[in-house]
Amino acid sequence: MSDFRTPLRRVRGLGAGGGTEHFxxxxxxxxxxxxxxxxxxxxxxxxxxxxxxxxRAAFANPFVGIIMALMVVSATIHMKLGMQIVIEDYIHGAAKLPLLILNIFFAIAVAAACLFAIVKMSFGV
Structure with missing residues:
Protein backbone atom coordinates (compact mmCIF):
# COMPACT_ATOMS: atom_id res chain seq x y z
CA MET A 1 0.00 0.00 0.00
CA SER A 2 1.42 3.36 -0.94
CA ASP A 3 1.95 6.14 1.55
CA PHE A 4 0.51 9.51 0.47
CA ARG A 5 2.44 11.51 3.05
CA THR A 6 5.45 13.65 2.27
CA PRO A 7 8.66 12.94 4.23
CA LEU A 8 8.00 15.98 6.45
CA ARG A 9 4.45 14.81 7.15
CA ARG A 10 5.71 11.33 8.06
CA VAL A 11 8.02 12.85 10.66
CA ARG A 12 5.21 14.97 12.12
CA GLY A 13 2.67 12.14 11.90
CA LEU A 14 0.37 14.14 9.66
CA GLY A 15 -0.89 13.60 6.13
CA ALA A 16 -3.45 11.37 4.47
CA GLY A 17 -5.92 9.69 6.79
CA GLY A 18 -7.75 12.64 8.31
CA GLY A 19 -10.89 11.88 6.32
CA THR A 20 -11.40 8.41 7.77
CA GLU A 21 -13.33 9.64 10.79
CA HIS A 22 -15.57 11.78 8.57
CA PHE A 23 -16.11 8.79 6.25
CA ARG A 56 -50.50 14.22 19.73
CA ALA A 57 -51.51 11.09 21.64
CA ALA A 58 -49.09 9.03 19.55
CA PHE A 59 -46.28 11.51 20.21
CA ALA A 60 -47.09 11.43 23.94
CA ASN A 61 -45.68 7.89 23.90
CA PRO A 62 -42.04 8.28 25.03
CA PHE A 63 -40.84 5.63 22.56
CA VAL A 64 -42.21 7.59 19.60
CA GLY A 65 -40.77 10.88 20.83
CA ILE A 66 -37.33 9.36 21.42
CA ILE A 67 -37.26 7.66 18.01
CA MET A 68 -38.28 10.91 16.30
CA ALA A 69 -35.66 12.91 18.24
CA LEU A 70 -32.97 10.37 17.33
CA MET A 71 -34.03 10.60 13.69
CA VAL A 72 -33.77 14.40 13.71
CA VAL A 73 -30.32 14.35 15.33
CA SER A 74 -28.99 11.65 13.00
CA ALA A 75 -30.45 13.27 9.87
CA THR A 76 -29.10 16.72 10.69
CA ILE A 77 -25.63 15.36 11.47
CA HIS A 78 -25.71 13.49 8.17
CA MET A 79 -26.88 16.64 6.35
CA LYS A 80 -24.11 18.72 7.93
CA LEU A 81 -21.44 16.18 7.01
CA GLY A 82 -22.66 15.95 3.41
CA MET A 83 -22.81 19.70 2.93
CA GLN A 84 -19.37 20.05 4.52
CA ILE A 85 -17.91 17.73 1.87
CA VAL A 86 -19.62 19.66 -0.93
CA ILE A 87 -18.34 22.98 0.43
CA GLU A 88 -14.80 21.68 0.96
CA ASP A 89 -14.64 20.13 -2.51
CA TYR A 90 -16.27 22.83 -4.63
CA ILE A 91 -15.88 26.17 -2.83
CA HIS A 92 -12.46 27.81 -2.90
CA GLY A 93 -11.10 31.06 -1.59
CA ALA A 94 -12.47 33.39 1.04
CA ALA A 95 -16.04 32.06 0.88
CA LYS A 96 -15.09 28.60 2.14
CA LEU A 97 -14.73 29.31 5.87
CA PRO A 98 -17.92 31.41 6.23
CA LEU A 99 -19.91 28.75 4.38
CA LEU A 100 -18.53 26.00 6.64
CA ILE A 101 -19.51 28.04 9.70
CA LEU A 102 -22.94 28.78 8.21
CA ASN A 103 -23.37 25.06 7.53
CA ILE A 104 -22.81 24.29 11.22
CA PHE A 105 -25.26 26.96 12.38
CA PHE A 106 -27.87 25.90 9.82
CA ALA A 107 -27.69 22.28 10.99
CA ILE A 108 -28.04 23.38 14.61
CA ALA A 109 -31.01 25.61 13.75
CA VAL A 110 -32.78 22.82 11.84
CA ALA A 111 -32.19 20.34 14.66
CA ALA A 112 -33.34 22.81 17.31
CA ALA A 113 -36.54 23.68 15.44
CA CYS A 114 -37.40 20.02 14.84
CA LEU A 115 -36.59 18.99 18.41
CA PHE A 116 -38.68 21.89 19.73
CA ALA A 117 -41.63 20.68 17.64
CA ILE A 118 -41.18 17.11 18.88
CA VAL A 119 -40.99 18.23 22.52
CA LYS A 120 -44.05 20.44 22.04
CA MET A 121 -45.99 17.53 20.52
CA SER A 122 -44.77 15.05 23.13
CA PHE A 123 -45.47 17.13 26.22
CA GLY A 124 -48.37 19.16 24.88
CA VAL A 125 -46.70 22.41 25.86
Whole structure:
Protein backbone atom coordinates (compact mmCIF):
# COMPACT_ATOMS: atom_id res chain seq x y z
CA MET A 1 0.00 0.00 0.00
CA SER A 2 1.42 3.36 -0.94
CA ASP A 3 1.95 6.14 1.55
CA PHE A 4 0.51 9.51 0.47
CA ARG A 5 2.44 11.51 3.05
CA THR A 6 5.45 13.65 2.27
CA PRO A 7 8.66 12.94 4.23
CA LEU A 8 8.00 15.98 6.45
CA ARG A 9 4.45 14.81 7.15
CA ARG A 10 5.71 11.33 8.06
CA VAL A 11 8.02 12.85 10.66
CA ARG A 12 5.21 14.97 12.12
CA GLY A 13 2.67 12.14 11.90
CA LEU A 14 0.37 14.14 9.66
CA GLY A 15 -0.89 13.60 6.13
CA ALA A 16 -3.45 11.37 4.47
CA GLY A 17 -5.92 9.69 6.79
CA GLY A 18 -7.75 12.64 8.31
CA GLY A 19 -10.89 11.88 6.32
CA THR A 20 -11.40 8.41 7.77
CA GLU A 21 -13.33 9.64 10.79
CA HIS A 22 -15.57 11.78 8.57
CA PHE A 23 -16.11 8.79 6.25
CA UNK A 24 -17.24 6.56 9.10
CA UNK A 25 -19.46 9.23 10.63
CA UNK A 26 -21.18 9.63 7.27
CA UNK A 27 -21.69 5.88 6.90
CA UNK A 28 -22.92 5.34 10.45
CA UNK A 29 -25.42 8.19 10.26
CA UNK A 30 -26.62 6.80 6.92
CA UNK A 31 -27.19 3.40 8.55
CA UNK A 32 -28.99 5.00 11.50
CA UNK A 33 -31.09 7.07 9.09
CA UNK A 34 -32.13 3.95 7.18
CA UNK A 35 -33.56 2.43 10.36
CA UNK A 36 -34.97 5.61 11.91
CA UNK A 37 -36.56 6.98 8.74
CA UNK A 38 -38.17 3.59 8.14
CA UNK A 39 -39.74 3.93 11.61
CA UNK A 40 -40.81 7.48 10.71
CA UNK A 41 -42.47 6.36 7.47
CA UNK A 42 -44.30 3.57 9.31
CA UNK A 43 -45.47 6.12 11.88
CA UNK A 44 -46.65 8.46 9.12
CA UNK A 45 -48.58 5.68 7.42
CA UNK A 46 -50.12 4.67 10.75
CA UNK A 47 -51.15 8.22 11.65
CA UNK A 48 -52.21 9.32 8.17
CA UNK A 49 -55.96 9.30 8.88
CA UNK A 50 -55.72 10.36 12.52
CA UNK A 51 -56.91 13.68 13.88
CA UNK A 52 -54.56 16.20 15.46
CA UNK A 53 -55.43 14.83 18.89
CA UNK A 54 -54.61 11.30 17.71
CA UNK A 55 -51.21 12.41 16.45
CA ARG A 56 -50.50 14.22 19.73
CA ALA A 57 -51.51 11.09 21.64
CA ALA A 58 -49.09 9.03 19.55
CA PHE A 59 -46.28 11.51 20.21
CA ALA A 60 -47.09 11.43 23.94
CA ASN A 61 -45.68 7.89 23.90
CA PRO A 62 -42.04 8.28 25.03
CA PHE A 63 -40.84 5.63 22.56
CA VAL A 64 -42.21 7.59 19.60
CA GLY A 65 -40.77 10.88 20.83
CA ILE A 66 -37.33 9.36 21.42
CA ILE A 67 -37.26 7.66 18.01
CA MET A 68 -38.28 10.91 16.30
CA ALA A 69 -35.66 12.91 18.24
CA LEU A 70 -32.97 10.37 17.33
CA MET A 71 -34.03 10.60 13.69
CA VAL A 72 -33.77 14.40 13.71
CA VAL A 73 -30.32 14.35 15.33
CA SER A 74 -28.99 11.65 13.00
CA ALA A 75 -30.45 13.27 9.87
CA THR A 76 -29.10 16.72 10.69
CA ILE A 77 -25.63 15.36 11.47
CA HIS A 78 -25.71 13.49 8.17
CA MET A 79 -26.88 16.64 6.35
CA LYS A 80 -24.11 18.72 7.93
CA LEU A 81 -21.44 16.18 7.01
CA GLY A 82 -22.66 15.95 3.41
CA MET A 83 -22.81 19.70 2.93
CA GLN A 84 -19.37 20.05 4.52
CA ILE A 85 -17.91 17.73 1.87
CA VAL A 86 -19.62 19.66 -0.93
CA ILE A 87 -18.34 22.98 0.43
CA GLU A 88 -14.80 21.68 0.96
CA ASP A 89 -14.64 20.13 -2.51
CA TYR A 90 -16.27 22.83 -4.63
CA ILE A 91 -15.88 26.17 -2.83
CA HIS A 92 -12.46 27.81 -2.90
CA GLY A 93 -11.10 31.06 -1.59
CA ALA A 94 -12.47 33.39 1.04
CA ALA A 95 -16.04 32.06 0.88
CA LYS A 96 -15.09 28.60 2.14
CA LEU A 97 -14.73 29.31 5.87
CA PRO A 98 -17.92 31.41 6.23
CA LEU A 99 -19.91 28.75 4.38
CA LEU A 100 -18.53 26.00 6.64
CA ILE A 101 -19.51 28.04 9.70
CA LEU A 102 -22.94 28.78 8.21
CA ASN A 103 -23.37 25.06 7.53
CA ILE A 104 -22.81 24.29 11.22
CA PHE A 105 -25.26 26.96 12.38
CA PHE A 106 -27.87 25.90 9.82
CA ALA A 107 -27.69 22.28 10.99
CA ILE A 108 -28.04 23.38 14.61
CA ALA A 109 -31.01 25.61 13.75
CA VAL A 110 -32.78 22.82 11.84
CA ALA A 111 -32.19 20.34 14.66
CA ALA A 112 -33.34 22.81 17.31
CA ALA A 113 -36.54 23.68 15.44
CA CYS A 114 -37.40 20.02 14.84
CA LEU A 115 -36.59 18.99 18.41
CA PHE A 116 -38.68 21.89 19.73
CA ALA A 117 -41.63 20.68 17.64
CA ILE A 118 -41.18 17.11 18.88
CA VAL A 119 -40.99 18.23 22.52
CA LYS A 120 -44.05 20.44 22.04
CA MET A 121 -45.99 17.53 20.52
CA SER A 122 -44.77 15.05 23.13
CA PHE A 123 -45.47 17.13 26.22
CA GLY A 124 -48.37 19.16 24.88
CA VAL A 125 -46.70 22.41 25.86
Missing amino acids: WQQRLTALANAVLITCFVILLLTLMNESYEGV
